[in-house]
Amino acid sequence: MPTYVNMSACDGCGKCVDICPSDIMHIDKKMRRAYNIEPDYCWECYSCVKACPQHAIDMRGYADFCPLGHALTVLREPEKGQVSWKVQYRNGTVKQFTFPMRSTKEGSIKPPQEVVPPPSTEGLRSQLLSHEPEYLKVLSLPMPGSNVKTGGAQG
Amino acid sequence: MSTRSSKGTKFVDCDVLIVGGGMAGCGAAYEARHWGRKLKIVIVEKAHIDRSGAVAMGLSAINCYMGMRWNENTPEDFVRYVRNDLMGIAREDLVYDIARHVDSTVHLFEEWGLPIIYDKQTGHYKREGRWQILIHGESYKPIVAEAAKKSASEVYNRIMVTHLLRDSTRKNRIAGAAGFDVRNGTFYVFRARTVIVSAGGATHVYRPRAVGEGAGRTWYAPWSTGSAYALVIQAGAKMTQMENRLVVTRFKDGYGPVGAWFLALKAIATNVYGEEYERKYVEEQRKLYGNYVDAKPFPTCLRNDAMLREIRDGRGPVLIHTERVLDTREKEELGWEDFLDMTMSQSIAWASLNIDPKTTPSELQTSEPYVMGSHATCSGAWASGPSDISPPGYHWGYNRMTTVEGLFGAGDTVGGSAHKFSSGSFTEGRLAAKAAVAFIEDHPDERPEVDDSYIRSLKEEVFKPLETFEVRRNQIVAGTVSPLYIYARQGVVRLEKIMDEYCAGWGQMYTTNEYQLTRGLELLLMLKVDLQNLAAEDLHQLQRAWELHHRVWTAEAVVRHTLYRKETRWPGYYYRADYPKLDEVNWHVFVNSRYDPDTQTWTMSSEPVHQLVP
Ligand SMILES: Cc1cc2nc3c(=O)[nH]c(=O)nc-3n(C[C@H](O)[C@H](O)[C@H](O)COP(=O)(O)OP(=O)(O)OC[C@H]3O[C@@H](n4cnc5c(N)ncnc54)[C@H](O)[C@@H]3O)c2cc1C
Ligand code: SF4
Ligand code: SF4
Numbered sequence: 128m129p130t131y132v133n134m135s136a137c138d139g140c141g142k143c144v145d146i147c148p149s150d151i152m153h154i155d156k157k158m159r160r161a162y163n164i165e166p167d168y169c170w171e172c173y174s175c176v177k178a179c180p181q182h183a184i185d186m187r188g189y190a191d192f193c194p195l196g197h198a199l200t201v202l203r204e205p206e207k208g209q210v211s212w213k214v215q216y217r218n219g220t221v222k223q224f225t226f227p228m229r230s231t232k233e234g235s236i237k238p239p240q241e242v243v244p245p246p247s248t249e250g251l252r253s254q255l256l257s258h259e260p261e262y263l264k265v266l267s268l269p270m271p272g273s274n275v276k277t278g279g280a281q282g
Numbered sequence: 283m284s285t286r287s288s289k290g291t292k293f294v295d296c297d298v299l300i301v302g303g304g305m306a307g308c309g310a311a312y313e314a315r316h317w318g319r320k321l322k323i324v325i326v327e328k329a330h331i332d333r334s335g336a337v338a339m340g341l342s343a344i345n346c347y348m349g350m351r352w353n354e355n356t357p358e359d360f361v362r363y364v365r366n367d368l369m370g371i372a373r374e375d376l377v378y379d380i381a382r383h384v385d386s387t388v389h390l391f392e393e394w395g396l397p398i399i400y401d402k403q404t405g406h407y408k409r410e411g412r413w414q415i416l417i418h419g420e421s422y423k424p425i426v427a428e429a430a431k432k433s434a435s436e437v438y439n440r441i442m443v444t445h446l447l448r449d450s451t452r453k454n455r456i457a458g459a460a461g462f463d464v465r466n467g468t469f470y471v472f473r474a475r476t477v478i479v480s481a482g483g484a485t486h487v488y489r490p491r492a493v494g495e496g497a498g499r500t501w502y503a504p505w506s507t508g509s510a511y512a513l514v515i516q517a518g519a520k521m522t523q524m525e526n527r528l529v530v531t532r533f534k535d536g537y538g539p540v541g542a543w544f545l546a547l548k549a550i551a552t553n554v555y556g557e558e559y560e561r562k563y564v565e566e567q568r569k570l571y572g573n574y575v576d577a578k579p580f581p582t583c584l585r586n587d588a589m590l591r592e593i594r595d596g597r598g599p600v601l602i603h604t605e606r607v608l609d610t611r612e613k614e615e616l617g618w619e620d621f622l623d624m625t626m627s628q629s630i631a632w633a634s635l636n637i638d639p640k641t642t643p644s645e646l647q648t649s650e651p652y653v654m655g656s657h658a659t660c661s662g663a664w665a666s667g668p669s670d671i672s673p674p675g676y677h678w679g680y681n682r683m684t685t686v687e688g689l690f691g692a693g694d695t696v697g698g699s700a701h702k703f704s705s706g707s708f709t710e711g712r713l714a715a716k717a718a719v720a721f722i723e724d725h726p727d728e729r730p731e732v733d734d735s736y737i738r739s740l741k742e743e744v745f746k747p748l749e750t751f752e753v754r755r756n757q758i759v760a761g762t763v764s765p766l767y768i769y770a771r772q773g774v775v776r777l778e779k780i781m782d783e784y785c786a787g788w789g790q791m792y793t794t795n796e797y798q799l800t801r802g803l804e805l806l807l808m809l810k811v812d813l814q815n816l817a818a819e820d821l822h823q824l825q826r827a828w829e830l831h832h833r834v835w836t837a838e839a840v841v842r843h844t845l846y847r848k849e850t851r852w853p854g855y856y857y858r859a860d861y862p863k864l865d866e867v868n869w870h871v872f873v874n875s876r877y878d879p880d881t882q883t884w885t886m887s888s889e890p891v892h893q894l895v896p
Binding site for chain 1: 315319333339385386419420429439505535623822894
C-alpha cells in the first residue's frame, strides 16, 4: 500500500500529511483522520509511519505481489539514536533488528556561519570548498597528475 | 483566467534560488552560505525537505568515497572507473572534480552525526566495495536537511516548481522560477540572481514492471519526476547524454538494491541451472562492443547484457544466492539493514512470500529504464567544469553553470559524469553554489527582470488544468472518462506505454530502431498537444499534472538523443537493433541537444570526448 491508518489510533494531527514525499497522505474531510489517497504512488518509504506520534500508520505490502499475513513495523527513537524493526512473516516467523541512526543530538548541527569566520575574497576564487583542505584530511586538493597517494595522510 | 482557482501571487526575491532540496540542493545551501554570508539563499521544495528526494527512506551505504587520507584511492582511479563503466564516454573534468572533493563532504556528514561503520582491523571506514562505505543511514536525509535548513535564509516546502523564468531583457539569462503551493494554491514567483536546479532524476517515464497498486514500487523514487530536465531544457540549456538511461539489476518486485549483497556479502548470481554466467558471453560481447569487455570492474551495462542473454534464452530467472552467505548473525544483520534502511519493500516482499534469505535464494530482475545523472549513467545538463582542469570547450566561466547564464545544476540534473551517488550529488551542489556566489560577485548590478505579462500568462498556464476540469466536467454524468480532457494519471500511462514500446523499454527487451523511435516521437508530440487538455480536480492532481509535463519533456529528449546516436554504446541499457555495434570511430562523442525556447526547435550536435586522465 502501501500505508493504511488505524481508525481508532489516528487523531488527525496531520504530521503524516506534512512529511509524505509523494503528497498522498491526506485528511479525510468527513472522518477527520488521515488516509492514503493514492496507494499506487506510495514508495513504502515509511516517512509517514515514522512521523506519526500515535503510531497509527501501518503498511500492507503491495497487493499485486505480496500475499497477506505479513507485517513490518518500526520504532524510531531519536533520543536513543536508534531505530528498531520487527519483521513478521506470513508463516509466523519473526525477526527483530535494532540499528543506530544518529550519533549526535537532533538539532545539534552547526551551519557554516556558526563554525568559521567569513572567508576571504581570494578564497572564493580558489578551487577549495568550505573546510578544505582540512576536511579532505590530505595536505592539499589533488590536481590531475599530482600523486595524492604520497601527498601525506593526516588521519 | 483561471486565477479563481488560485489564492493570489507571492513574489520572493533572492540571490541564490535552489530548486529541489534533495542531496544536491542541501549541499548547495550549505556551501552558498559559507561563501555568501550576506546573501539571501532560498530553497524551494515540492515535498518536505526533511524526507524528500531519493534519500527519503534512508540509505545503507555512501557509494562515492575515495578514502584519500588512507591512500585507498586517487581521483584518477575514480575517473578510470567511471570512464570504463560508461563505455568510454565521460566528462572527466566533472568526474575528477567530484572525486577530489567528495571526501570532505563525507567527513562533514560524519561530524554531523551520520553513523559510518568502521572496519575494526584497519581502523578505516568499512568498505562495501572499492568506492562504497557502509553507514547506518536511516536518518541520512534528516541530518543533511538540518544542515541545509540552518544555512538557507528561507525554505519553502510544498511548492511545486513548474517553470524557470527567463530574463525579459537579456536573452539566455535566468531570472528565477515559478510554481504553486500544493496546499493552498498560491502562485509563487521567485526572482533570483542565480538559480541552482537540483530536482532529481526521472521515473515513470517508462512503463514500470510494477502493476496496479504496486506501481509506486519503482527502484528510484516515484517522486523523481524529471523536473530537473524539463525545467532546464525549456530554459534553453544544452543537454547531454539523455539517451544514456539507466537500467539496474535488482531483487525482483521489491527492488532491493544488490550492492551490499554482491560487494560486501560476496553473494553470487547464477542462472536457474546454477551456472555463473557473467563472463560467459565475453567473446561475443567483444565482437560487438570492443575491448570494454576487459574493463575491471566489468561495466554495469555489460553485466545487464549477460543477464538479459540468459533470460532471452530461457535460463532465467537469475538467482542471487543469499542463502550461501548469511552464515553469521553479523552478516544477517548487514543484509537486513541494507533493506530496512533503504528499501523496506524488499523486506515486506520477503516476509509476505516466506522467503528467508538465510535459506532461500531470491530472483533478480532488470528494472524499467530511469533517467539519471548521479548513478551508473550520465544524463543531464551540459555544464561547465572547474577552471583549473577543464579542457577548452568544457569550461565557460563558472563551475556547473549550464549554457544559460546564471543557471546552475547539480546531482541528477548535471550530465556527463556518473557515479556521484548521494555524497557526490551533495558535493556537486557545493561546487555549483560556490560558483553561483562568485557569479553574483561578478555581476553586482544585475537584477532579474521579469515583466508582468509574462507572469500573468504563466500563472494562467499553471492553473489551467483546474479550470479545464471545472468547465468541462459538466459534459459528462460522472466518472473519469471525458472526450474533452485527460487526467495526469491517464497521461502518464500513455507516456509509459509509448516509451516502453517505441524507445526500448523492458517490454521490448530494451530494443529499438529508427522506425520505432520516429514513430515514438510522433506519438509523444501528440501527447504533448493533449497536455493542453489536462484536467485536475484539486491541487494534488495539479501537482501530478505538472509532474507529467516534466516527464514528457524528459522523454522527448531521451527519444531525440536515442535517435541521433547511431550505435549501441550501452548494451543492457538499450540496443539500437539497426546499429547493433558500438562504433568507436564515429560515436565516441557526447550527444548533445538544445531546445530553443524562442523558435521552439531542437538542435542536435555531438561534442568531443577529451581525456584528462591517462
Ligand atoms: C533505493 C535507492 C538506493 C540508493 N542507494 C544509494 C547508496 O547506497 N549510496 C549512495 O550514495 N546513493 C544511493 N542512491 C542514490 C542517491 O540517492 C542519489 O544519487 C541522490 O539522492 C541524487 O541527488 P539529487 O539531489 O540529484 O536528487 P534527490 O536527492 O532526489 O533530490 C531531488 C529533490 O528535488 C525535489 N523536486 C523534484 N522536482 C521538484 C519540483 N518540480 N519543484 C520543487 N522541488 C522538486 C524533490 O522533492 C527532491 O527533494 C540510492 C537511491 C535510491 C532511490
Ligand atoms: S500523523 Fe498519525 S495521528 Fe497524525 S494524522 Fe497522520 S496518521 Fe493520524
Ligand atoms: S510510506 Fe512514504 S510514500 Fe507511502 S504514504 Fe507514507 S510517506 Fe507517503
